[in-house]
Amino acid sequence: MASITRASVSMPSLSASVNQSQRRISGMNSVSFPVSGRSMIPSLRLQRGLQVCCAAKQETVDKVVAIVKKQLALPADAAVTGESKFAALGADSLDTVEIVMGLEEEFDITVEEESAQSITTVQEAADMIEKLVEK
């Protein structure tokens, strides 16, 4: 009895974090495992396992977009998405280094030269940030 009570008390917080994870995994319906009353727990573990391979959170992408727009002095309504290439937006090598520096400050990370060189789009930057932040 006690364990069931504990389980039911902790359910709301589990479901909150499950919802957050669901946002990362687009198109995944992860809360439908037909296991007994503790169905939330196996699904959460499964989601955690999947997290590593998923694309960056939208809020990370949004922050990268903001830093890029600021560095390149683009208008706030300029269409910049995950697929946008820095070079195509007008970033030269100095801009790119400044963008990386801005990302380091915003996310409190250090980006090695090798990694910095391989970032060409907003999405790549966001994915790299999430990998570094996870460490």
Place this chain on the structure above:
Amino acid sequence: MLSFLRRSYLNFSFMNPHYCCLSRNFSAALPPLLPVQLPSRMETHLWYVVPDEVKSAPLLSKYMELLPQYERDHVLGFRGDQLQKSALLARTLVRTTIARYQVDDHLDPRSLRFKRNIHGKPEVEWETKDGFCPPPLQFNISHTSSLVACGVTMNSLIGIDVEEKRRRTKNNILAFAKRYFTAHEVEHLNAIPDSELQQQEFIKLWTLKEAYVKALGKGFSSSPFNTFTIRASSGIAVETLDSPQNLTNNWQFALLELMGSHYVAICLERQETGGAGKALPIKLTARKTIPFVEDELVSGTNAVVTIGGSVTQF
């Protein structure tokens, strides 16, 4: 095929329709490019275009026609008129410049092929033909929205970088330098009390460092900026951190001020030295061009002022 191209070009908003009165000059084939002799072993040729001076939509259309489809797509991939125009002029400048040297009879800028070395540095891919020995022509391009430049040598690896003198960093200069430059360079910048001068010194240092890495041609990650110091007290030299006592003698530098508005840094592989290992000055010929329209020899004029390194202008 041509009408399809024409249809696509009319959509290029960077081609200002106000200058259509010039169209009569370009309705026929383009005039020939002024041929030029290959640089000698000791010479460096610098060619540049000022995008603001190229306003004719039909001329820009003709430039577009010189490019293979994948280069046109690349140009059109840039966001906005100004970026597309300078990207187009960069490709045009490199193709027309190399074509001028008439390395192969009737070399057409259209027919040049380019490839990248294993590190990504662009090179000419010469046609393999019987009896044709490709020349050891080296080139490098750099561009900003306000200047497109191409450096050419015979044999010497070359890297060039151009930047507007007034370029401002978004980040604080010293914070940026501490993160990316060497301690010596930070010290050098820190010692400059005037913020305007400090900004200019930073830009000079940046262009010199870029030019060095581009000359090496191995990609930026093989020579991170904090692994080598540019010393520019008397003459300009590079010192790599792994052999600090040994100023790396293989490379020589020139720093120019172009049209009073831009810095141009050139880094060359040293070919020969004078007596006792002393470096010979860089022999530079600089030309401003609007391909197929006009060429102007500007070396030795106040359009090109040597501000660093040992340079003789011809």
